[in-house]
Amino acid sequence: MGDSLERLYLAVLAAKDLDPATSRTARLFQRGPAKMAKKLAEEAIEVVIDAVNGNSDAVVRESADLLYNLTVLWASAGVRPEDVWREMERREHLQGIAEKLPKSSSKMPKTTATTTATSAAPAASRRRIVALEGRSLRKRH
Numbered sequence: 001m002g003d004s005l006e007r008l009y010l011a012v013l014a015a016k017d018l019d020p021a022t023s024r025t026a027r028l029f030q031r032g033p034a035k036m037a038k039k040l041a042e043e044a045i046e047v048v049i050d051a052v053n054g055n056s057d058a059v060v061r062e063s064a065d066l067l068y069n070l071t072v073l074w075a076s077a078g079v080r081p082e083d084v085w086r087e088m089e090r091r092e093h094l095q096g097i098a099e100k101l102p103k104s105s106s107k108m109p110k111t112t113a114t115t116t117a118t119s120a121a122p123a124a125s126r127r128r129i130v131a132l133e134g135r136s137l138r139k140r141h
Contacts, residue, residue: 005071005081012068012075028072036076040069 015025028036043066050058074081 002081002085005067008068008071009075009081012071016075025072028069029076033073033076036069036073040066040073043069 012025015023016029018026020027020030028039043062046062047059047066050056050062071081074084
């Protein structure tokens with residue numbers, strides 16, 4: 001998968017300066033990071049809705065859109081795929097590849113000072129998670 005995302009990333013970089021009238025990528029770059037972030041969020045929501053509704057074919061299609069929009073946002077932010085893979089490797093060494101690191105340093109395993117979270121958000125400022133189980137959701141088009 002890393003090679004595929006690397007190819008996508010390079011294609012995004014190559015397309016960012018094309019004519020916005022004919023290139024979706026160039027149009028996103030022209031509109032800026034806020035529009036890129038909005039498109040990424042929309043695609044993530046579509047993946048979630050399709051997954052909750054059990055539509056695996058749609059999850060595949062929407063996931064491709066999600067990865068494209070994520071790659072566009074990475075390119076805009078100066079983040080390279082290898083930067084993300086390096087972070088994934090760091091996390092794998094700390095807790096295993098499937099585990100997301102806790103946001104709070106108090107929940108972190110005792111390791112060296114260089115591996116603790118330094119920008120943990122206070123619990124009060126975190127958004128509440130809403131359960132989607134048992135609900136049928138529809139996408140807006």
